[in-house]
Amino acid sequence: MTESLSTVLTDLHAKARAALDPVHYDYFAGGAGDEAVLAANEAAFRRLALRPRVLRGNDDRELGVELPGGRASMPVLIAPTAFHKLAHPDGELATARAAAAAGTILVSGVASTTAIARVTAVDPDAAVWFQLYPLADEDVTAGLVRQAEDAGCAALVVTADSPVFGRHRRDRAHGFHDLPPGLAAENMRGRDIAMAPLSWSHVDRLRESTTLPVWLKGILHPADAELAVEHGMAGVIVSNHGGRQLDLVPASIDALPAIVSAVDGRVPVLLDGGVRSGGDVAKAIALGATAVGIGRPVLWGLAADGAAGVTAVLEALRDEFDHVLTLCGGRSPADLTPDMVVRTCG
């Protein structure tokens, strides 16, 4: 019998915690403020139940999804997270190897400890997307876009929820604000990365500067989802940054339905935050996400066991999602529909 994802994740998380410097563990694990949103992301999934369909003869299942920027062999992507070499010496190269082996998409963060060209070189056929923050200096942003294009990235992800960074008590308590000697945010070497609150016109100029599909990440308000479509975004990512920005926002799964309704099928919607099981993947898809992103589970796999640990997370998630889909009578992710999710009071 295949081990359940929660067992795999619990073990990898414990191993990661034991392996990591407690300061770095807290950087990865922590959230903003009281960490209410961090907890709510997972709790909100637990309040939803699935209402399966039966007798649908679904023995020929296909988990893959097509997105602007590539195909994923299952509706699970690796969300962008910073500083993978803090988790494991192989850093982003290990994550990229595991993503390529699983046939899924790695959204590589601008704040990676490996230059993007080295990340994409792991497997030139793999779909790697590049996440960036629009910066105050638009020439610097343009330079980052060129770097991603030259590296062969298949899409850009613009993170919109960080006009300033969230306040992380754990990091403040440890006095953590710099990478240790020997590690650097390689894509940003020698660049002025000052952030500033930006506007739609910055996003427009960024979009016009590239032929790559541009996703907007960090959307929680349906009016912003509507604007994202109007401004030519290839897709919208519902995210509260894993509870690391404003600690007063809805759990991402609770924010999803209104965004899906506003977007109304014009572009795909992705979701991240608190996805910890195949059932969570199924719930998000049923509520209208085309795929989900996972952040911390990848970091725990990476810290515990390098590429093999990330592979263990991805394959356990694939297996569990396939199992849930089978039990729900689905052949493909598209067979999961909103009527199959019910809210419980639990």
Ligand SMILES: Cc1cc2nc3c(=O)[nH]c(=O)nc-3n(C[C@H](O)[C@H](O)[C@H](O)COP(=O)(O)O)c2cc1C
């Ligand atoms: C340690 C860490 C670093 C992150 N760094 C980034 C980043 O550089 N850019 C970004 O858009 N999101 C970043 N995120 C947010 C993730 O992309 C994603 O929204 C979040 O981790 C999803 O929640 P989950 O960890 O519960 O799966 C980071 C999250 C964590 C935990």
Ligand SMILES: CC(C)CC(=O)C(=O)O
């Ligand atoms: C501080 C950034 C480089 C990474 C980030 O977005 C995060 O830690 O949540």
